[in-house]
Amino acid sequence: MHTDASRPVIQAASTPRRLGSPAMQGPLALMGTPFQYARNAEIYGEGDEAEYLYQVVSGTVRTYKVLEDGRRQIGGFYLPGDIFGFEAGETHSSSAEAVNGAQVLIVKRSAVMLRAEREKDLSQQLWDATTRELQHFRNHMLLLIKTAEERVAGFLLDIARRTASTNSIELAMSRQDIADYLGLTIETVSRTFTQLEQSGAITLATSRRIELRNRAALNRLNA
Amino acid sequence: MHTDASRPVIQAASTPRRLGSPAMQGPLALMGTPFQYARNAEIYGEGDEAEYLYQVVSGTVRTYKVLEDGRRQIGGFYLPGDIFGFEAGETHSSSAEAVNGAQVLIVKRSAVMLRAEREKDLSQQLWDATTRELQHFRNHMLLLIKTAEERVAGFLLDIARRTASTNSIELAMSRQDIADYLGLTIETVSRTFTQLEQSGAITLATSRRIELRNRAALNRLNA
DNA sequence: CGGACCCTAAGGAATGTTACGGAGGGCTGG
DNA sequence: CCAGCCCTCCGTAACATTCCTTAGGGTCCG
Numbered sequence: 180m181h182t183d184a185s186r187p188v189i190q191a192a193s194t195p196r197r198l199g200s201p202a203m204q205g206p207l208a209l210m211g212t213p214f215q216y217a218r219n220a221e222i223y224g225e226g227d228e229a230e231y232l233y234q235v236v237s238g239t240v241r242t243y244k245v246l247e248d249g250r251r252q253i254g255g256f257y258l259p260g261d262i263f264g265f266e267a268g269e270t271h272s273s274s275a276e277a278v279n280g281a282q283v284l285i286v287k288r289s290a291v292m293l294r295a296e297r298e299k300d301l302s303q304q305l306w307d308a309t310t311r312e313l314q315h316f317r318n319h320m321l322l323l324i325k326t327a328e329e330r331v332a333g334f335l336l337d338i339a340r341r342t343a344s345t346n347s348i349e350l351a352m353s354r355q356d357i358a359d360y361l362g363l364t365i366e367t368v369s370r371t372f373t374q375l376e377q378s379g380a381i382t383l384a385t386s387r388r389i390e391l392r393n394r395a396a397l398n399r400l401n402a
Numbered sequence: 403m404h405t406d407a408s409r410p411v412i413q414a415a416s417t418p419r420r421l422g423s424p425a426m427q428g429p430l431a432l433m434g435t436p437f438q439y440a441r442n443a444e445i446y447g448e449g450d451e452a453e454y455l456y457q458v459v460s461g462t463v464r465t466y467k468v469l470e471d472g473r474r475q476i477g478g479f480y481l482p483g484d485i486f487g488f489e490a491g492e493t494h495s496s497s498a499e500a501v502n503g504a505q506v507l508i509v510k511r512s513a514v515m516l517r518a519e520r521e522k523d524l525s526q527q528l529w530d531a532t533t534r535e536l537q538h539f540r541n542h543m544l545l546l547i548k549t550a551e552e553r554v555a556g557f558l559l560d561i562a563r564r565t566a567s568t569n570s571i572e573l574a575m576s577r578q579d580i581a582d583y584l585g586l587t588i589e590t591v592s593r594t595f596t597q598l599e600q601s602g603a604i605t606l607a608t609s610r611r612i613e614l615r616n617r618a619a620l621n622r623l624n625a
Numbered sequence: 626c627g628g629a630c631c632c633t634a635a636g637g638a639a640t641g642t643t644a645c646g647g648a649g650g651g652c653t654g655g
Numbered sequence: 656c657c658a659g660c661c662c663t664c665c666g667t668a669a670c671a672t673t674c675c676t677t678a679g680g681g682t683c684c685g
Contacts, residue, residue: 244544247625252544267533273540296522309532310490316539317496321467321475323546324585327640354665362547364641369666386648386665402470550674577631587675592632609631609682632681642671652661 211284216277225274229266231285235259238281239351242273253360258341262308278351323362330361331371332400346391434507439500448497452489454508458482461504462574465496476583478538481564485531501574546585553584554594555623569614
């Protein structure tokens with residue numbers, strides 16, 4: 180049950196680097212300032228003031244909450260184009276980190292909101308992003324009551340869909356990240372990957388590169 | 403793992419009854435039409451067109467998703483004042499039912515959105531409601547990785563907080579509902595209740611009425 | 626009296642825990 | 656440049672535990 184607290188400690192990564200030109204599309208494209216975050220660098224922490232909104236330009240970002248004893252639940256992985264950082268109050272209710280090196284567009288929440296009052300389109304896009312996030316959480320919660328095999332299958336299909344890849348997936352995140360996203364341990368994730376490979380559903384080219392061999396079987400598990 | 407499909411079938415409840423005066427406060431107060439739903443009556447189903455927004459006036463509402471084999475995950479319980487029915491696309495990604503008899507304010511989504519364009523305050527309230535919902539889901543997901551005891555403690559504290567009650571809780575929902583909300587079985591929920599009672603944390607006046615005897619202990623479990 | 630709801634107990638299955646070994650990449654000193 | 660080392664990440668196996676499954680009986684209320 181416990182994903183225990185002896186998880187390898189992540190040392191402070193280098194400070195984010197401000198970049199030149201905001202070459203990204205999407206609602207925040209023309210407003211934001213691009214920043215570069217190193218692998219495992221914190222973008223914001225739980226309890227920090229929620230002053231900005233964020234959009235991934237390149238790389239992957241994870242948001243998560245932790246319990247006192249170190250158990251961690253990853254809320255989501257954000258890929259290029261995704262917006263994150265929406266909050267109810269004035270502070271962040273979860274933390275965000277770069278999974279690997281990631282470029283992120285940052286823009287003041289107040290500026291976005293102000294502008295959204297006049298630009299109906301921007302307002303609409305923000306609303307859509309927020310409700311999509313809601314939908315993601317609803318699905319994610321459903322995932323958490325499934326069996327280990329179903330969760331892993333669902334995870335792989337979700338990543339495949341979002342990267343619009345063919346049948347080949349490059350995982351940006353570690354087994355520990357996947358485990359904490361799916362509410363499993365790394366051992367169970369490992370076991371399940373090999374299980375899926377033995378049943379012919381996937382092939383593990385390397386530990387991070389996965390080929391979907393039998394989407395029908397995966398979809399069946401995803402139910 | 404399987405909360406199996408032999409769950410007692412809920413027979414079609416009586417059709418919702420349209421009521422007289424909209425005597426409710428909140429963002430939707432002046433716009434909505436109040437409807438009365440019988441116990442277990444469906445308010446909307448997964449896949450239905452998402453044409454309306456809803457606000458609970460009295461009673462309790464549950465939203466949920468189901469898997470083919472009958473496993474069900476309850477996303478949330480909505481109490482008087484709470485708004486539900488936010489969706490990303492044009493259809494509902496979950497279902498909603500009245501737990502017991504419930505009075506619900508219903509208002510056309512398009513009407514709300516149109517009006518929100520002009521009324522900054524309404525727009526703000528909708529945004530707050532949505533992001534609060536996001537926050538709820540983040541916490542709920544964290545709950546789903548905890549032990550049975552921790553989940554039940556967290557559930558009780560959440561209900562207690564939201565009903566602003568003293569230390570006495572009246573549960574509107576059945577053990578099956580609680581189990582499906584917490585990702586447990588009814589047996590485990592039962593066992594955990596008795597466990598908490600034996601440890602002196604709570605008292606079960608009746609099976610639906612619970613007294614919190616030791617909030618500190620519950621908070622410790624909630625971590 | 627029947628049905629819905631709840632509780633308890635015993636056994637089993639899925640998952641977590643603990644332990645260990647190996648592969649790969651980066652760093653350091655030669 | 657290379658050897659050696661360390662550190663992180665990943666996989667496997669045996670064991671432990673939690674929670675689920677199955678079964679049965681009790682209570683409340685219409």
